[in-house]
Amino acid sequence: MKAIDLSGRTPGGKRVKLADEVPLATPFVFYVFPVYACNFKCRYCIFSVEKAKRVFISDAVTMDFALYQKVIDDAKQFPSRFKVLRFVGMGEPLLHKNIADMVRYAAQRQVADTIEIITNASLLTPALSEALVEAGLSRLIVSLQGTSSEKYQEVSDVRIDFGALVGNIGHFHRIAAGKAHLYVKIMDTVLTGKEDEQRFFEIFGDICDSLAIEHTVPIYPGVDYQRVLGEVDLPVTQFGVPLSDTGICPQPFFSMQVNPDGKVVPCFSLDYPEIIGDCRQESVYDIWNGARFNRFRRRMLDGSENVGRVCANCNIIKYRMSPEDSLQAAAARLKRHYEG
16 A cells, blocks of 8 residues: 555644644645535534534525635735635535635645645545646545445435545645645545454555545534444544643634635634624734734633634534644633733
């Protein structure tokens, strides 16, 4: 197997100690949610919950390309580049018809060290792969839902040609060699025993740069995780790292997220604790440095349970946090900063 197995490790690699870096003049990670839609209904995801019971907050399903250009142009105001510009979203980013143009525009404007997409790869045709690589994509993260067409039907309620999916992923890897990194991951609950795990490594071990078996974790409200997981109180994060102290959520201190409607929120919780700003009326630079965002950060420094219902009940950061992101050691200093 040529690929590096990252199972049990945070896939982004070594992280700086966040407490030594904050407050940040430029966010480390900038999330763009190009769509609020998905072509899968994975049993452990919010899309398995009927639409009326979801808690999405966005006035648009897809982001207007002109609005996206404004967001990227605004980002040039930051004193340095983002470490990562990540196209992710509550749904499938490749559903956006302009996704390659979005990558290209960000690359041309040089707003990030790394430009990446997280996708289920069902729409990753050879033509789209070529367009993404040519546009300047740095990293593609593919999230798999099984090692056969039958498993995809069971897990995601979708019919796919698994052989074609593997072929398209392999095509991306070949044309992206030396240009874009390909990380392929699969959740432990969609694999059936050790033989299926071995099948995953055999199929993808030579057609990606890194891969991993990640843990399904109970992060989405409304999903019946007792049915999916059996044991819900897991001792590790999604990446297999031991759980960390999450008394202070670090997300508002190192990242910001723009939804399809241009609204900015402080984290990637589904039931957002607060709307921090609107890119249609403000620049992302002003929102990041604005009084509203800073007031939210100050409240967070007293502990997530004091911020409000959403933060007090959120499981997302619990199961996705790295030990290096703990802000407990910097809390007193940061309180003085945000009170000033």
